[in-house]
Amino acid sequence: MAEYNITDSIDITDVNCPITFVKAKIALEELDDGDILSIRLNDGEPVQNVPKSIKEEGHEVLSLTENGDGTYQLIVKKVGD
Amino acid sequence: MAFTNEQIERYSRHIILKEVGAKGQKKLLNAKVLIIGAGGLGAPVAMYLAAAGVGTIGIADADEVDLSNLQRQIVHQTADVGKPKVQSAKETMEAMNPDVKVITYHEFISSENILDIIKDYDFIIDGTDNFPAKFLINDACVMAKKPFCHAGIIRFQGQLMTYVPGKGPCYRCVFKNPPPKDAVPTCKQAGVIGAMGGVIGSLQAMEAVKYILGVGDLLTGYLLTYDALKMQFRKIKLPADTHNCAVCGDHPTITELIDYEQAECDGTGL
Ligand SMILES: [Zn+2]
Numbered sequence: 001m002a003e004y005n006i007t008d009s010i011d012i013t014d015v016n017c018p019i020t021f022v023k024a025k026i027a028l029e030e031l032d033d034g035d036i037l038s039i040r041l042n043d044g045e046p047v048q049n050v051p052k053s054i055k056e057e058g059h060e061v062l063s064l065t066e067n068g069d070g071t072y073q074l075i076v077k078k079v080g081d
Numbered sequence: 082m083a084f085t086n087e088q089i090e091r092y093s094r095h096i097i098l099k100e101v102g103a104k105g106q107k108k109l110l111n112a113k114v115l116i117i118g119a120g121g122l123g124a125p126v127a128m129y130l131a132a133a134g135v136g137t138i139g140i141a142d143a144d145e146v147d148l149s150n151l152q153r154q155i156v157h158q159t160a161d162v163g164k165p166k167v168q169s170a171k172e173t174m175e176a177m178n179p180d181v182k183v184i185t186y187h188e189f190i191s192s193e194n195i196l197d198i199i200k201d202y203d204f205i206i207d208g209t210d211n212f213p214a215k216f217l218i219n220d221a222c223v224m225a226k227k228p229f230c231h232a233g234i235i236r237f238q239g240q241l242m243t244y245v246p247g248k249g250p251c252y253r254c255v256f257k258n259p260p261p262k263d264a265v266p267t268c269k270q271a272g273v274i275g276a277m278g279g280v281i282g283s284l285q286a287m288e289a290v291k292y293i294l295g296v297g298d299l300l301t302g303y304l305l306t307y308d309a310l311k312m313q314f315r316k317i318k319l320p321a322d323t324h325n326c327a328v329c330g331d332h333p334t335i336t337e338l339i340d341y342e343q344a345e346c347d348g349t350g351l
Contacts, residue, residue: 022093026084029103057099 004062004075007035012050013042013071020046021053024076028059031078036062039074047072082107088180092134100296106134110180112293115139115202117190117218119166121278122232122285123208124156129286131174131181135293138174139202141186142166153275190214192338195221204289205229208282212259213341219244219252220338223329230288230300232281235266237274237309239281242300242319243288249302250319253335254326265344280307 010027012020024039031037041050051061051074060077067073084092084103095101095109112135116123119142130138146154146161146169154166161169167185174183186198190209195217199205205227207218215231222229222244231252232241244251284305291297304317328335 018097019090019093022089022096025096026089026103 004036004038006038006075007031009038009040011040012046013040017045017049020050024050024054025057028054028057028076028078033078033081035078037076037078039076040067041072041074043070043072047074050074051076082110088134091178091180095133101294105294105296108293108295109134109290110136112204113137113139113202114204114206114289114293115141115199116206116208117141117214118206118208118210119144119154119156119170120150120208120210121153121234121273121275122282123170123206124154125279125282126206126208126286126289127156127170127174128177129283130289131177131183133286133290134178134180135289136180137182137184137202139184139186139198140167140170140174141188141190141198142170143187143189153273153278155279190217192217192221192340195338196225199225199227202227204292206285206289207231208285211343212265213343215252216256216259216341217338220328220335223251223253224336224338228292230285232285234273234277234281236272237277239277239307239309240304241281241284241288242304243292245292245299245301248299249321250323251326251329253328254323254330255304255319257327259341262342262344274309277307277309280309 008027010023012023027037041047051064054076055061059079062075062077064072064074092106095106096103114130114135116126119140144166146157146164146166148162156173157169165187167187171183171185174181199221205222207215207229209215226246228245230243288299291299302319304319306315323329324331327333
C-alpha cells in the first residue's frame with residue numbers, strides 16, 4: 001500500500017447508513033483542498049456506498065484496503081475548498 | 082464549533098445535501114429569524130425553522146391562544162388555550178429541538194417598537210393577519226434594510242413574496258396602500274381552510290432557509306399565488322421598477338413608520 005500523508009482519520013464502524021457518509025462528509029468539509037482523509041469502515045453496505053458517495057461529491061478515492069478484521073481503510077483526497 | 086453526535090444524526094438529512102452540508106447547517110444554527118405572528122402562517126414557519134435548527138428564533142404576538150385558532154394554528158395544542166401564543170409556540174419549538182433559542186415578544190408590533198425588535202435578526206417572516214401590520218413590517222424592513230417574506234391567506238387562497246433590499250420590489254411597490262376599511266373582508270368572509278397556513282407558511286420557511294444558506298432563487302420580484310380550489314400555483318413577475326415607490330423608491334415620501342387603523346374584521350392572513 002502506498003504511503004499517504006494523512007491529514008485526518010475517522011472511524012465510522014460504529015454507525016449505520018446514512019450517518020456513515022454524513023460523518024465522512026463532515027470530516028472532508030473540515031479539510032483543505034488536497035488534504036488526505038483516512039476512513040475506517042465496515043465491510044458490506046458501508047464499503048459499497050461510502051466510496052461511491054464520496055466520489056459523487058467530487059473527491060478522489062486513492063485506495064481501499066482490507067484491514068483483515070472485517071473492516072476496510074479508505075483513503076480519500078479532498079477536492080475543492 | 083464541532084457537531085455533537087446527536088446533531089450529526091438530527092441534521093443528517095440536511096448535511097447529506099450538497100447545497101447544505103456541514104457548512105450550511107452551521108449557517109442555520111448561527112442564524113436569527115424573527116416570526117411576526119404566531120398564527121396560521123407563523124405556526125408552520127416556527128415548527129419548520131425550529132426543526133431545521135435555526136439557532137435563534139424570535140416570535141412576536143400579543144394574543145392568547147383561543148379555541149378557534151386550533152383548526153389551523155398547529156403550533157398550539159388544546160391545553161394551550163388561554164396561554165400567550167408566543168409562550169405556547171416557544172414550548173413547542175423547544176420541545177422539538179433543544180438547539181433552538183426562542184425569544185418571545187408578547188406585544189403588539191407598532192411603529193414604536195418594530196425597528197428595535199427587527200434590528201437583531203437576519204430575516205423576518207410576516208405571518209400577520211391584517212393590512213396595517215403588513216405595511217408596517219414592509220416599511221420597517223425597507224428602512225432597516227432587512228430581508229423579509231410576506232404572506233397572506235384567506236379562504237382557499239394564499240400568496241407570498243420575498244423582499245431583499247436592492248433585489249426587487251417591496252410589498253408597497255405592489256400594493257401601494259392598505260385597502261379602505263370597507264373593502265376589507267367582513268367577518269363572514271374571513272374563513273380560511275386550515276391547511277392553507279401549512280402550505281404558504283411552509284413556503285415562507287423555505288424562503289428563510291434558502292436565504293440563510295444562500296442557495297437557489299428567492300421569490301424576489303415575484304408574487305406566488307395559490308388557489309387551492311383550482312389547485313393552481315401562479316408565479317407572477319412583478320414590475321421591476323421601484324423608482325417611484327413611496328418607501329423604497331428613489332425619493333421616498335414615507336420616511337416615518339405609520340400605524341394604520343385596523344378594520345373591524347380584517348382577517349387577511351388570519
Ligand atoms: Zn417599494
